[in-house]
Amino acid sequence: MSILLIQSHYQDPFSMSPPAFAEATAQGKLITVREMELTEAHFAAVSGLITTTHLDQVGFLRYAPAAASFLDRGGRWVFNGHMLRPILPELGTYVPTPQPKRADFVQVRQFDHPVFAGIDQRMLETNRGVAGFYGRGHNPMPSGAVAINTLGPAAVPVDWIWARPAGGELLSHAGNEFWGCGDDPDIKRHLAGRVIAWLAGELNR
Numbered sequence: 001m002s003i004l005l006i007q008s009h010y011q012d013p014f015s016m017s018p019p020a021f022a023e024a025t026a027q028g029k030l031i032t033v034r035e036m037e038l039t040e041a042h043f044a045a046v047s048g049l050i051t052t053t054h055l056d057q058v059g060f061l062r063y064a065p066a067a068a069s070f071l072d073r074g075g076r077w078v079f080n081g082h083m084l085r086p087i088l089p090e091l092g093t094y095v096p097t098p099q100p101k102r103a104d105f106v107q108v109r110q111f112d113h114p115v116f117a118g119i120d121q122r123m124l125e126t127n128r129g130v131a132g133f134y135g136r137g138h139n140p141m142p143s144g145a146v147a148i149n150t151l152g153p154a155a156v157p158v159d160w161i162w163a164r165p166a167g168g169e170l171l172s173h174a175g176n177e178f179w180g181c182g183d184d185p186d187i188k189r190h191l192a193g194r195v196i197a198w199l200a201g202e203l204n205r
Contacts, residue, residue, distance in 0.1 A: 002028065003048035003199045008035045008055045024196045035059070040066040046075070048199025053081035053176050061085055071168025076199050079170060080177045083139040090164075092140030094174060097156055104152035105131035113148045113161055114203035115171065115194045121149055124182040134158065134182075135175030145172075171198075 005021070024030040033042055035056060043049070043066040051060075064087050071077065071088075082094035097104050107121040127133045135151060135158035144165065147157035159178070162170045175181075179191040197203045 001045065001047035003030045003050065003196065004042055004046040005030055005032045005050045006035050006038060006052070006055065007032050008052055021192055021196070029196060029200060038063070043067060043070040043075075046070070047073075047201065048196075049075060049077040050195070050199070051077070051079050051081070055081060057083075057085035057087075061087060064088070068166075071164055071170070072166055073168070075168045076201070077168065077170045078195055078199065079139075079172045080175070082137070082174060083172070088164075090142040092142075094137055094139050096137035097151065097154075100132070100136055100152070102131055104154070104156075105134070105136075106152055107134065107158070108150050108155070110147045110150055110155075110157075111161070113159075113171070115191065115198050116148060116159070119187060119190065123184055123187055124178065127181060127183060133176055134178065135173070137174055139172045139174045141172075 003024070021030060025032065031046070040063060043063065049070065067077075067087055083091055084094060086092060105125060107125050109116065109121050124134050125131055138151075138156045138158055139160075141147065141157055141160045142162050145160045145162035147155070148159040148161055150156055151158050158175060159171070159173050162172070164170060179188050179195060182188065194203065
């Protein structure tokens with residue numbers, strides 16, 4: 001089965017993403033569907049899901065049963081952005097870091113999830129020398145979730161992985177798409193490729 005990327009903005013599907021997604025599309029691993037054209041049938045036909053920080057979370061609530069069924073079947077979901085309308089009852093609403101300072105954006109690896117393993121997280125800390133693009137808070141971790149990367153001395157879980165008891169896995173990143181962060185194009189391509197491989201079941205923790 002393939003991977004579904006829900007396209008929630010109006011640019012060309014690959015203009016804001018590294019070339020690895022174009023390659024995955026050419027290989028038939030990834031299909032991109034405009035959010036306005038999304039149907040429940042799309043969830044039933046894939047084993048992996050990518051949503052971006054641009055997702056219309058209010059409108060997406062109509063797909064709550066389809067998303068739950070997708071996970072029930074063992075699907076894997078990479079969620080980017082702030083959870084403002086949680087689609088599953090176990091999920092909580094995004095918590096921003098109050099009055100963050102530079103030290104609050106320092107990234108620390110807590111768990112070597114295969115998407116991030118071997119990558120120097122500090123390389124994603126700034127874009128053109130400016131910190132804060134990666135994340136400025138966290139989506140609350142449900143029971144049983146494991147923090148992957150944390151921010152600052154408070155160890156804010158900006159990235160976490162949750163093996164849902166009813167089935168499926170959710171990788172949450174509380175910020176802009178992480179494969180677009182940092183200034184190293186090789187790391188960006190590597191992360192995008194890892195995302196595809198993990199969603200395809202080729203990388204496992």
